[in-house]
Amino acid sequence: MGTYPMTDEDRDIQERARRFVDEELIPWEVHAEEHGGRIPQEARERHRRMAIELGLFAMNMPKELGGGELTMLQQVLVSEQIGRVTNGLGWCVHTPAAWAPAVVSAEQLERWIVPTIRGERHECYAITEAGAGSDVDAIEATARRDGDGYVLNGTKMHVTSFNTADHVFFQAKIAGGPHDGEHAMFFVDKDTPGVRLVREPAYSHTYPDTHAIVAFEDVRVPASHLIGEEGDGLAFTYEWFRYERLMIAARCCGAAERLIEEATAFAKERRQFEQPIIGFQAVAHMLADSLTELWAARLMTYELARSIDRGLDVKVQHAQCSMAKLYASEMANRVADRAVQIFGGRGYMRENVAERFYRELRVDRIWEGTSEIQRNIIADQLAKRGVTMLAG
Numbered sequence: 001m002g003t004y005p006m007t008d009e010d011r012d013i014q015e016r017a018r019r020f021v022d023e024e025l026i027p028w029e030v031h032a033e034e035h036g037g038r039i040p041q042e043a044r045e046r047h048r049r050m051a052i053e054l055g056l057f058a059m060n061m062p063k064e065l066g067g068g069e070l071t072m073l074q075q076v077l078v079s080e081q082i083g084r085v086t087n088g089l090g091w092c093v094h095t096p097a098a099w100a101p102a103v104v105s106a107e108q109l110e111r112w113i114v115p116t117i118r119g120e121r122h123e124c125y126a127i128t129e130a131g132a133g134s135d136v137d138a139i140e141a142t143a144r145r146d147g148d149g150y151v152l153n154g155t156k157m158h159v160t161s162f163n164t165a166d167h168v169f170f171q172a173k174i175a176g177g178p179h180d181g182e183h184a185m186f187f188v189d190k191d192t193p194g195v196r197l198v199r200e201p202a203y204s205h206t207y208p209d210t211h212a213i214v215a216f217e218d219v220r221v222p223a224s225h226l227i228g229e230e231g232d233g234l235a236f237t238y239e240w241f242r243y244e245r246l247m248i249a250a251r252c253c254g255a256a257e258r259l260i261e262e263a264t265a266f267a268k269e270r271r272q273f274e275q276p277i278i279g280f281q282a283v284a285h286m287l288a289d290s291l292t293e294l295w296a297a298r299l300m301t302y303e304l305a306r307s308i309d310r311g312l313d314v315k316v317q318h319a320q321c322s323m324a325k326l327y328a329s330e331m332a333n334r335v336a337d338r339a340v341q342i343f344g345g346r347g348y349m350r351e352n353v354a355e356r357f358y359r360e361l362r363v364d365r366i367w368e369g370t371s372e373i374q375r376n377i378i379a380d381q382l383a384k385r386g387v388t389m390l391a392g
């Protein structure tokens, strides 16, 4: 039991998520690693069903739509537990687009959002392109108004979960008309003519979800598939980024906790030169540094979540979500590196949790904005708002 002050409800949801991860998900890690990230369909179904029954699925969505509507602190506590498991097994606890209910039409809500909250539909995001990564505004995908609809064109990359999704959030720039060159976001069903899977490259981690390259070639959608207004697209993406950055920070804290626990247990038990290796200061100090950094990252993450629950100004949120993501992801990567070192040769084996996290955590310094982009955001906000507002 931790010492951070929480309500009984907070502890209860944290404990529920922890038990689910320990008892249901972690036992499948090595199997998943050895089978290209896949586990038997019955186990996958069971995990999804349990995530729903335990109230973890769609925890970020409004209750009136069937979501869990947990506080931000509770969402962080759950995400942290999800972060303790490798191989994307925790992705059965899905968090749909929390920005969407406030901006979509009634028809869009019924057709895409509510079924996603129920776990019947699944979305993916197609924003990044070969020429537009950190610079989201450089996208070349277009949406051209044509009669009562739009014609979409563009090739997207790193489209996570395209293989498991049935619809796509497609971001493009409006071509022609009064909003020419502005961003817009569309719902596109995957089976719409013109949506073509180009390929599914292999990545460092062994996850069941792919990161596809997808071409959209003269894809016709009715105007009712536009989300919000022409020109709104980028604002939705930024809102999603803020949320995901905080959840990445939480997952990284969970990963670091697991790594420190496993490495400490190993260091106490593994003997060389006739003594447990934790008796060697070089090893013990790696654990001490890891624990200290985890505590710092966790306090940042929890406090930020609490402030958001209390209505923190969105500009300050923007900077603090970047700080939490930057610090926690870099912390977790340092911890994973040390854990591999402590496990020695065993730490280089894929059946070892440290080896898997060493590969898997690397992307947390890249996706939802690289560490360099987070630093740019933080520095920009610092110049505009000053130290006290952002860290006071």
Ligand SMILES: Cc1cc2nc3c(=O)[nH]c(=O)nc-3n(C[C@H](O)[C@H](O)[C@H](O)COP(=O)(O)OP(=O)(O)OC[C@H]3O[C@@H](n4cnc5c(N)ncnc54)[C@H](O)[C@@H]3O)c2cc1C
Pocket (backbone or CB within 6 Å): 124, 125, 126, 127, 128, 132, 133, 134, 135, 157, 158, 159, 160, 161, 203, 211, 363, 366, 367, 368, 369, 370, 371, 372, 373, 376
């Ligand atoms: C596994 C995975 C899953 C992903 N899932 C999705 C998804 O589902 N949907 C989606 O749309 N995208 C997705 N992405 C894309 C991800 O968001 C981008 O990879 C990320 O934003 C970085 O863009 P980039 O890869 O093009 O790198 P680049 O932007 O080309 O950056 C290359 C390097 O230059 C640095 N750099 C760039 N600009 C600056 C600057 N201004 N100052 C300092 N340094 C800079 C970067 O930090 C980096 O080190 C995913 C990526 C990965 C790896």
